[in-house]
Amino acid sequence: MYYFDPHIHMVSRTTDDYETLAKMGCVGMSEPAFWAGYDRGSAEGFRDYFNQLTETEPKRAAQYGLKHFTWLCINAKEAENVQLSREIIKMIPEFLGKPGVLGVGEIGLNKNTRNESIVFMEHVELAVNHDQPILIHTPHLEDKYPGTRMILDMLCDDARLDRNRVLVDHVEEHTVRNVLDEGFWAGMTLYPVSKCTPQRAADMIEIYGPERLLVNSAGDWGPSRPTAVPDFILEMRRRGHPESMIRRIVYENPISFFRQSRGFDFEPPSVPEARITEH
């Protein structure tokens, strides 16, 4: 089955991982800008990173027939530095028109601080002023619930936003309902220890249905599996869910959301898709 990984940090992965993803049915991915594992010291460091996201990674992906898309921002962790964040936000418009750029992301909160909230709102302002979709990071572990509620407060207070063009990622059992009820898209991140397992993601699909729900691997430099979406596909099959339902979640939903971006230039693969026959 073809699938799309809507949130994966390929700058942290080897070229072998691109090959493995292609072999497993992945046809494309979107890569939000995030924390590198250390705080960068200057705006120029981000310029290099944005060039890597918009030029280097699409070329690496294309070697295996994969389409690589990206989102740009300063992540929530480094957003504690408001002065640096403002320099980055000022620079981002230079990149918004480049091929494969889908919007502003992954913006969000990390420890739910005042500075993070200020930078989050300034990113939203950037997205609104440039008519860009938004991809959002919600905090980890004990910070996730209050942080997600704060993010929803900031988004829902802004009448200019089209909620159908906002994806709130890393939802779990205690945050998914709030996000969907407010009319946003929600992403479940399949990630060991923190976030969600393929089994719990399948549970949430059974509880809330497939509308406006995505699954992603987040595959990054931490302990993570870039092939987590195929793990989810297998779990859904083992439970007896129809292929059409699974395909909607892992292929059609991401494409429906990304199609709202001007930078989403995607043609389905010309090679026929292998499918398991439904009975």
Place this chain on the structure above:
Amino acid sequence: MSSPMSSPMSADQIVDREYLEIRAKILEVAASFDRIGRGAGDVVQDPRMQRIHEALDALGQASDDRAEQIQLIFSLPYDDDWPEKFDIRPPS
């Protein structure tokens, strides 16, 4: 929000599939508690252990949202006065 879907598997089928996995997970928790007990010192007053015991209590309740309830036990509270405390105002 879209409608919930029924699980294609019956409760019996799910137990057949997951019994050994659940058994193994419970044993892991039991062994972790034993390991903590063998360690030097006392963690009875550790708030993390109190949350773990609260979560175990929630696990034993008859409800269909145990995962959500346990997530909330391990969460910090949400304060809807946060914009005032931070002295910031989201755009309207």
